Amino acid sequence: MQQAQDMHDDQACDVFQVLTFDLQGETFALDAGLVREVIDLAPETGVPGAAPFVDAVINFRGRVIPLADLRLAFGMARGEPTRDSRIVVIEHEIEGEPTLIGLRADKVHEVTSIPLGDTEAPPRVGLRWRTDFIQRLAKHGGELVVLPDLAQVFATRGGALGAVVPFAPV
Amino acid sequence: MSQSDPAAIFRQEAQDLLEQVEQGLLDLAHRPGDRGLIDAVFRGLHTLKGSGAMFGFDALAAFTHHCESAFDKVRKGEAPASAELIAAVLAAQDHMRALAEGRAASEAEGAALLAQLHAAVAAGDALPASAGPDETTWRLKFSFPPESLANGLRPLPLLDELRELGACEVKALVDGVPPLAVLDPTRGHLGWEVVLTTCQPRSAIEDVFIFVLDDMTLEVEALDAAPAGEESASAQAPDAAAPLAAAGPPASAAAETANEARAARGGESVRVPAERLDELMDRVGELVIVQSRLKQVASASIDPQLRGVSEEIERLAAELRDTMMVVRMVPVAQLFNRFRRLVHDLARETGKTIDLATEGETTELDKTVIERLADPLVHLIRNAADHGLETPAQRRAAGKAEAGHITLSARQAGAEVIIAIVDDGRGVDRARVRAKAEEAGLIAADAVLTDHELLQLIFQPGFSTAQAITNLSGRGVGMDVVKKTIEGLRGTLEMTSEEGRGSKIELRIPLTLAIIDGLLVRVAGGRYVIPLAAVEECVELPPEQDLRSSGRRLINLRGQLAPFIRLRELFATGTEPDPYQKVVIVSSGQERAGQHRVGLAVDQILGDHQTVIKSLSGLHADVETFSGATILGDGGVALILDVPHLVAAGQRQDAELRAAS
Numbered sequence: 001m002q003q004a005q006d007m008h009d010d011q012a013c014d015v016f017q018v019l020t021f022d023l024q025g026e027t028f029a030l031d032a033g034l035v036r037e038v039i040d041l042a043p044e045t046g047v048p049g050a051a052p053f054v055d056a057v058i059n060f061r062g063r064v065i066p067l068a069d070l071r072l073a074f075g076m077a078r079g080e081p082t083r084d085s086r087i088v089v090i091e092h093e094i095e096g097e098p099t100l101i102g103l104r105a106d107k108v109h110e111v112t113s114i115p116l117g118d119t120e121a122p123p124r125v126g127l128r129w130r131t132d133f134i135q136r137l138a139k140h141g142g143e144l145v146v147l148p149d150l151a152q153v154f155a156t157r158g159g160a161l162g163a164v165v166p167f168a169p170v
Numbered sequence: 171m172s173q174s175d176p177a178a179i180f181r182q183e184a185q186d187l188l189e190q191v192e193q194g195l196l197d198l199a200h201r202p203g204d205r206g207l208i209d210a211v212f213r214g215l216h217t218l219k220g221s222g223a224m225f226g227f228d229a230l231a232a233f234t235h236h237c238e239s240a241f242d243k244v245r246k247g248e249a250p251a252s253a254e255l256i257a258a259v260l261a262a263q264d265h266m267r268a269l270a271e272g273r274a275a276s277e278a279e280g281a282a283l284l285a286q287l288h289a290a291v292a293a294g295d296a297l298p299a300s301a302g303p304d305e306t307t308w309r310l311k312f313s314f315p316p317e318s319l320a321n322g323l324r325p326l327p328l329l330d331e332l333r334e335l336g337a338c339e340v341k342a343l344v345d346g347v348p349p350l351a352v353l354d355p356t357r358g359h360l361g362w363e364v365v366l367t368t369c370q371p372r373s374a375i376e377d378v379f380i381f382v383l384d385d386m387t388l389e390v391e392a393l394d395a396a397p398a399g400e401e402s403a404s405a406q407a408p409d410a411a412a413p414l415a416a417a418g419p420p421a422s423a424a425a426e427t428a429n430e431a432r433a434a435r436g437g438e439s440v441r442v443p444a445e446r447l448d449e450l451m452d453r454v455g456e457l458v459i460v461q462s463r464l465k466q467v468a469s470a471s472i473d474p475q476l477r478g479v480s481e482e483i484e485r486l487a488a489e490l491r492d493t494m495m496v497v498r499m500v501p502v503a504q505l506f507n508r509f510r511r512l513v514h515d516l517a518r519e520t521g522k523t524i525d526l527a528t529e530g531e532t533t534e535l536d537k538t539v540i541e542r543l544a545d546p547l548v549h550l551i552r553n554a555a556d557h558g559l560e561t562p563a564q565r566r567a568a569g570k571a572e573a574g575h576i577t578l579s580a581r582q583a584g585a586e587v588i589i590a591i592v593d594d595g596r597g598v599d600r601a602r603v604r605a606k607a608e609e610a611g612l613i614a615a616d617a618v619l620t621d622h623e624l625l626q627l628i629f630q631p632g633f634s635t636a637q638a639i640t641n642l643s644g645r646g647v648g649m650d651v652v653k654k655t656i657e658g659l660r661g662t663l664e665m666t667s668e669e670g671r672g673s674k675i676e677l678r679i680p681l682t683l684a685i686i687d688g689l690l691v692r693v694a695g696g697r698y699v700i701p702l703a704a705v706e707e708c709v710e711l712p713p714e715q716d717l718r719s720s721g722r723r724l725i726n727l728r729g730q731l732a733p734f735i736r737l738r739e740l741f742a743t744g745t746e747p748d749p750y751q752k753v754v755i756v757s758s759g760q761e762r763a764g765q766h767r768v769g770l771a772v773d774q775i776l777g778d779h780q781t782v783i784k785s786l787s788g789l790h791a792d793v794e795t796f797s798g799a800t801i802l803g804d805g806g807v808a809l810i811l812d813v814p815h816l817v818a819a820g821q822r823q824d825a826e827l828r829a830a831s
Contacts, residue, residue, distance in 0.1 A: 047793055047796065047809065049741070050790055050793050061456055062452055062459055063784065066789040097788055100787075
């Protein structure tokens with residue numbers, strides 16, 4: 001939310017540079033500045049006892065990084081990996097430490113610009129998903145694009161640690 | 171902090187200089203007459219003052235000036251290096267450190283320190299100050315290389331300093347000045363000839379040039395008839411070492427100074443931020459993994475050239491990794507040296523006489539480990555000085571030497587370093603420990619404890635036998651924190667004590683945090699590393715025990731029963747176990763519970779594995795059963811088991827199962 005606000009204040013920067021990708025047929029977008037790399041699926045190592053949202057780690061260029069599944073945070077099924085499945089490696093602060101995190105994606109599209117004017121704050125009601133996990137919603141190419149609030153998703157381990165903002169029932 | 175920030179560089183330099191001066195002072199306390207030490211301390215202070223002024227740390231420069239003058243007197247033999255003076259300068263060190271770091275240092279405190287310093291010097295001034303020699307007339311000839319002006323050399327202050335020594339007659343030597351047409355104004359062409367009459371010794375004259383001696387030409391000649399011939403010497407450092415050695419003793423002393431300075435520079439080390447080392451370590455880790463992939467490809471190929479290259483890369487990668495490990499190692503001397511100051515202060519605060527002896531300072535440990543050991547060791551030494559050692563009167567009464575001894579030693583044993591803190595004090599008073607523990611509710615009033623168990627109580631949270639909270643022990647750190655820190659380093663701590671004779675605390679610390687030896691095991695599809703230090707033995711789980719152990723998870727080890735945990739159940743793998751389960755017996759680190767041997771049932775034991783430890787991210791901070799992860803030869807990731815936490819988790823699961831049934 002803070003980020004959207006910042007961009008709003010800055011006239012020179014009134015577009016979001018994002019990487020778009022699919023999760024179970026829905027289109028999501030991440031700030032392109034966060035993305036370090038998009039890689040093919042790698043052998044995963046399960047972490048027993050971890051939240052289902054981050055239940056594995058992978059070897060990313062000699063580092064052991066957690067593999068998170070946004071699909072679980074948004075109440076979707078895991079789904080079988082396909083030819084298009086990728087891992088989007090992002091850098092995000094976890095407890096003050098810049099951390100590399102792998103995000104599962106069913107298909108990765110492109111880096112694109114979304115004008116700020118085409119986005120809006122999520123409605124309080126009428127969504128299937130936890131609204132506190134969504135930073136903005138955008139219309140892009142006739143499709144609904146979700147910009148997730150990663151800080152909130154990671155802080156609650158994809159909802160496993162309970163909601164910070166109570167979920168408003170429809 | 172940017173490396174090119176001059177103030178930051180100065181701070182770093184000041185840190186080093188202060189440390190040097192401090193070590194010099196502490197040594198001087200034992201060998202008060204050592205000229206070399208006195209000179210070293212003086213030089214350190216002088217440099218600190220000089221570069222402090224250069225970088226704009228004027229307060230520091232002004233303050234240091236006073237310490238320097240005090241030591242100048244010592245150096246000239248006008249004042250002795252008394253214990254008071256050393257203590258005063260040591261006390262001033264902290265003030266200087268604060269000034270160097272730009273922290274707010276109170277002026278009143280500074281003034282008080284200076285007063286103490288002057289008092290210490292004045293006490294020594296009672297010595298006959300006029301022991302100095304009579305006036306001598308010297309002829310000096312000196313010049314600097316032409317490019318030195320561009321390098322920031324300023325000859326005028328040097329001349330001023332000479333003038334301070336006595337009556338001076340200065341003549342410029344203009345022979346070297348080229349015709350105006352070809353004169354380069356940025357180069358220096360002048361030389362000087364100075365006739366100086368002073369009561370100062372020759373060394374005082376040479377000291378004027380102490381910082382430029384390396385690059386200059388200097389001739390000092392006594393004009394008085396006496397030993398003129400011998401005394402003349404030309405100090406044309408650095409290549410004039412030979413003629414200097416042949417010259418009179420004062421000159422060779424100067425040469426030594428210069429040589430020493432150069433030697434120090436030659437053995438200088440490079441400061442590298444720790445994170446750069448970590449990065450390098452990561453790259454090496456990546457290389458090792460790629461190399462093992464190359465090895466797999468090569469072994470599947472029949473191309474002899476590819477195989478050859480692969481083998482060579484394998485060797486290089488292994489060497490690189492070993493070198494990398496060595497780079498991270500630093501001698502424990504770094505750590506031990508800090509404690510000499512601590513003990514010095516402790517002795518003054520407690521009024522006890524304490525001798526600190528250190529052994530095995532060259533033993534090396536990982537840099538990170540050294541840093542994390544500092545606080546626990548400070549606490550253990552304070553404890554030994556405060557609680558362990560008796561007052562001189564008590565010691566006399568007990569028939570011991572008045573000075574208490576604390577010995578700090580380090581030695582390597584296999585992949586561990588053993589650090590011991592031994593004191594010859596009163597030892598642990600068992601009755602008091604017992605009373606305290608009962609009072610704090612740690613043990614029942616009638617509990618039967620072995621001596622070992624009783625001593626372990628000291629490391630329990632909420633335990634303190636200090637009858638009065640003193641300034642020393644009042645740091646809010648208990649022995650339980652010490653124990654926790656040591657365990658956090660995957661080390662162990664053991665205390666032995668003999669009443670009336672002293673105590674010994676032994677820390678066993680793994681050499682490095684970055685690498686451990688582990689046992690690689692498989693549980694269902696996952697591979698895990700069990701730290702080899704925790705492993706006692708591996709046995710097969712007999713099928714009949716396997717079958718009937720649904721209710722009772724105990725394995726018979728040569729007549730003794732040990733509980734075991736089925737990792738596949740704990741990890742909820744949800745797959746069928748392999749027919750022949752193996753049990754790795756580990757020590758859980760819970761000796762007090764009486765069952766320190768615990769089995770971990772796994773599907774397969776894959777073998778030894780040397781492991782580069784990678785920490786897990788913050789997203790897995792809540793998963794306590796793993797202390798980290800490692801990358802295996804095939805590029806896969808194996809998690810490293812945290813044995814104490816794992817055993818605790820297994821016990822919780824057992825309790826839940828019992829509650830459910």
